[in-house]
Amino acid sequence: MAACLAVMSLAVFINVVLRYGFGSGVAASEELSRLLFVWMVFIGATAAYPLGEHMAFTSLLLPLRRRPRALLAMTLLIRASVLLACVLLAWGAWQQVVVGMESRSVVLGYSNALLPLPALLSALVIGLLALIQIFRGERLDLEHELEME
Template identity: 40%
Template sequence: MLDAAIDRFCRAIDVLIAAALAVMVVLVFGNVVLRYAFNSGIAASEELSRWLFVWLCFMGAVAALKDGGHLGTDMLVARLPVAGKKLCLVLGHLLMLYVTWLFLDGSWQQARINMDVEAPVTGAPVAIFYATGVFFSLCAGVLLLLQLVRVLTGRVADDALVMVKESEEQAELESLQAELARAEAPSDDTRPPSAIGR
């Protein structure tokens, strides 16, 4: 039930990301057209686009955290035994929770400080900009805690202990390397080329 709620929340985030991207495209492209065609523009376009971009990035980071889509390397962890993988996973989550707490604390302080500061064009509180950090930290903290509880209670399969996902480019590269190795491997026929065909 909890997993279903998290999935629904992340799908809602995906919809918001798409909406923010669409609004950004309209604002930026519309401003370009207005400036070139009518020598005017939307005054708030740049400010709103910048804020939407920041919100888009942080919402995307939440969705990526849920799917394990962030960059990482498994060069060491993949070679460890199951107990070592679990230990690394727990330590990694504890470190990420600490950094998330630091990020939440700093973002919250900045949001409070800038609550009464108005943006130069729209006049909206600048705290909206810093609220992205609060939103991300709260969502990331909940996701990380849930993942940590799953690991500690043994509800994570052994093959899911390495949380870095292989990129499509890496999979393609390894496939090409395997094909190249097969092509360069000596064939069963070890006769010299001059002897073949006699």
């Protein structure tokens, strides 16, 4: 993620300096920045999932703390929903990857399949992690409310 952000920032900075300082620019910097931004977002989303860093409304589950069966049922429902969302995202991303294989970006000429590919990979990894959490019976982390200011 840091490498994507560094390259993206450098490309945009150079392009801004060239446009406003010299009246020209690098057309490839926009395509490169867009591609790196998409990859950075999905790498970040994938890295955040196992740490429990995605947005969660744990306050809605706090009343279930003293009812372990209800909390387990809700945990399974949440993880199954994550798994379903990953399947839908992976299916749509795969279709876009297939369509993108036959076209190229305008300036840099990379395959347009590289844009939806991180969504596919992220969905597969997060879905696999959710499936592992279901089989292991891992509990939800309800301690996020302690981190709020």
